[in-house]
Amino acid sequence: MNAAKMTTSDFLDALASGQPTPGGGGAAALTGSQAAALVSMVINFTVGKKKYADVEEEMRGCLARSEALRAALLAAVDADADAFDAVAATYSLPKETDEEKAARTAAMQDALKHAAVVPFEMAEKCLEIIRLAAPVGAKGNSNVVSDAATALYLAFAALKSALVNVNINLKFIKDEAFVTAWSAKVAALLADADAAYVEAKSAIETTLGVTL
Numbered sequence: 001m002n003a004a005k006m007t008t009s010d011f012l013d014a015l016a017s018g019q020p021t022p023g024g025g026g027a028a029a030l031t032g033s034q035a036a037a038l039v040s041m042v043i044n045f046t047v048g049k050k051k052y053a054d055v056e057e058e059m060r061g062c063l064a065r066s067e068a069l070r071a072a073l074l075a076a077v078d079a080d081a082d083a084f085d086a087v088a089a090t091y092s093l094p095k096e097t098d099e100e101k102a103a104r105t106a107a108m109q110d111a112l113k114h115a116a117v118v119p120f121e122m123a124e125k126c127l128e129i130i131r132l133a134a135p136v137g138a139k140g141n142s143n144v145v146s147d148a149a150t151a152l153y154l155a156f157a158a159l160k161s162a163l164v165n166v167n168i169n170l171k172f173i174k175d176e177a178f179v180t181a182w183s184a185k186v187a188a189l190l191a192d193a194d195a196a197y198v199e200a201k202s203a204i205e206t207t208l209g210v211t212l
Helices: 008-016 024-044 050-090 098-139 145-170 176-208
Strands: none
Touching: 008 024, 024 050, 024 098, 024 145, 050 098, 050 145, 098 145, 098 176, 145 176
16 A cells, blocks of 8 residues: 555545555554654744754754654554454465364464554554653744644544554454453553643643643
């Protein structure tokens, strides 16, 4: 698919089509990438300005991270599609003999585990964006901090959307230890995201002087 090379129109056509990929996971990844881009935008309106010289170094560090996240999440659009396709491919494996059935089940379970990990890592990146929105919202150029608010909302939505795909894959995984461990990871990530969201929202509201 190579989402990075698709036009917005082509991607939306693919998303709306009767094909399974790109789907919700790809949309979440792209939304997260857009959130990172907006964080970068606020920073780029901040660095180089005399008024914000005292936070220049910090903001440049934030910019390096937001740009890395933007690239990683854009790449995750295709990674998510590949993970789904790998699961789908196991359904066509032969299942005539007991050996074939066992091999098919093992391949399917491995693919499902990978398909759970990919969106979880996507959600982790979205959490990083939410965390970046706090210092950028507090110290960035106040004329464009409203864009940091948009980034915050998009990143939070992308994170929760990504975790939907984690949970749906966990539902079909038979390895109870894996499911227990990763369910705990999801719960911990959500708790961290809620806390980071509240912190960033408060910082942005203080800068803007409005209630979001």
